[in-house]
Amino acid sequence: MIKLVDMKVEMHEECGVFGVFNHFNASLLTYRGLNALQHRGQEGCGIVSSDGKTLKAFKGEGLVKNVFKKKDIDVLDGLHAIGHVRYSTFGGGGIHNVQPFLFHSQNGQLGLCHNGNLVNATKIRGYLEQQGSIFQTTADSEIIAHLIKRHRGEMMNRIKESLLYVEGSFAFMFLLEDELYVALDKQGLRPLSIATLGDGYVVSSETCAFDAVGATFLRDVLPGEVIHISKDGLNSSFYSEDRKHQMCMMEYVYFARPDSQIEGINVYQARKNSGKVLAKEAPVEADIVIGVPDSGMSAAVGYAEASKIPLELGLIKNKASDRTFIEPTQALRENAVSLKLSAVRSVIKDKRVVLVDDSIVRGTTIKQLIQLLKHAGAKEVHVRITSPEIKYPCFYGVDFSTYDELISAKYKPSEMKDVIGAHSIAFISIQGLIDAVGRKEGAYCTACYNKKYPTYLYETIIDANKQVK
Structure with a gap:
């Protein structure tokens, strides 16, 4: 609620x-x-x-x-x-x-x-x-x-x-x-x-x-x-x-474990396919592809296969850490990011890196990861995201906190790349993600991308100065 x-x-x-x-x-x-x-x-x-x-x-x-x-x-x-x-x-x-x-x-x-x-x-x-x-x-x-x-x-x-x-x-x-x-x-x-x-x-x-x-x-x-x-x-x-049938698309993108099946679709395969689609939609000249552990790894495999750019293990996760997306406060999220990942300098140094992740919500994690890669010697960092831009709040149980924290609600990709410090950034299209998941019925909840809410919102309606009506 x-x-x-x-x-x-x-x-x-x-x-x-x-x-x-x-x-x-x-x-x-x-x-x-x-x-x-x-x-x-x-x-x-x-x-x-x-x-x-x-x-x-x-x-x-x-x-x-x-x-x-x-x-x-x-x-x-x-x-x-x-x-x-x-x-x-x-x-x-x-x-x-x-x-x-x-x-x-x-x-x-x-x-x-x-x-x-x-x-x-x-x-x-x-x-x-x-x-x-x-x-x-x-x-x-x-x-x-x-x-x-x-x-x-x-x-x-x-x-x-x-x-x-x-x-x-x-x-x-x-x-x-x-x-x-x-x-x-x-x-x-x-x-x-x-x-x-x-x-x-x-x-x-x-x-x-x-x-x-x-x-x-x-x-x-x-x-x-x-x-x-x-x-x-x-x-x-x-x-x-x-x-x-309007399954939340974020289940395939982020929330579900890759070994789960959702309505007959394997989550790992859907994420891998999204990486392949993104490689075709947003190609870039680079030396290596790196996935963000854990949920970005499946998509990175697909991006590397489709782009013919070598996949490398450039980020190592501290197995004792938890997901930063679901930390309840911004301060805790930022602290968790600094503890959860480390860069492999010998893999990254002097390389043009394609950094593949599943989504950008607040921008907390991706900005720090780019800084981490640059500190490890990356020549360029090109961000590729296998979720469309998340511009609108979710009213159905996913923690997209406020408009102030939704970075895509404030910046266009051309502006966002400077905010997070990337050389370039690209998001998969909504249709590209739908094609990647591949359920025959083709119907999903994509409201956080396009404001097409599947239900009336009742008391969750925001005033006319806000984006949801």
Whole structure:
């Protein structure tokens, strides 16, 4: 969810969800699955488990490996579990906003976790509070639990009717005592897949987590679909007839792990293809191609292959470091950049370098990398980016913080190269990226590139002096 502060936009988190149904090691498998999804959020994590009668929860702030100890996993007994990794901006941090949430009522218990962002959350929350609802958190995810509580009948119908009230992006998991429901927004903006494991099922934001637990991919959850998982198997329904395939393009560009499959497309291959397309769209005379670890490496391979310029390992990553893009403050991002990478002087000295990266959001990392390469003796540094220019905020759960921090909202590429200190800079075209990813349907959410938002934005609308209307 987004709130307006001095007419600036604060973005919600990009998160990961993971669930297990009908496995004797459900909580342990969920722990392993969350570790595989750690790149999607590092500020907090949690697990809710069920033994068929009682739901139990454990969560904390920090990395999965630091929050959970063996004794915590042992307490979370049962055959079913759901888990969540979180990166927060909207609603702030704090343990009260760490998911999954666990609700108790006279009709039973409900565990809930969510990846995405509800663009009409403030409007719905205000309505529910007027009707007497009392919220325990500031996260938009809690809204759906209050909506479900207000509906009657079978749980499938209650969930479907509740989802009709909300707009935006979401991959929801709902755990009851002996049932699991999963739901995806009608635009299909967030990834969500199902796998089998023995006689049970596994659900995850990314397929890479299936490998971590030995599960076998079954299929993707479809836009607008609600799936009921029980001892009788899978039962599918749709909460809306107005459905589209508009997967967030940044999943392919940056967020997902390269070994994940998103709607049948391998992320590594999509990134490699984008490098090939970019080499054709923006060629340059150079001596070596260098990729920015880790997410720029796949594209660098493609750029080198298509351009016939040798690929070299010119930047070395400190494996103890984390991604700078999802550091919550600018000061932390800048400090992290200085610690995470070092240049190989013998490779770079006196060379004309093509530096390939996946995206430029704030410009923090790329500027420091160019300085690093020049300090190591690079003769020229030509920046090539396998994402189009990010000019507009994302309202669906990706942390593009404010217009002031979106460097492409302020500068044209011809101006940006001087700001960051590059000899040249070029971005892949939107159509080039679509062709590189290659899904047959061809529909993606590209709003951060071209302002074509797939939903109405409700209270996230900015005044006429800003770029989003």
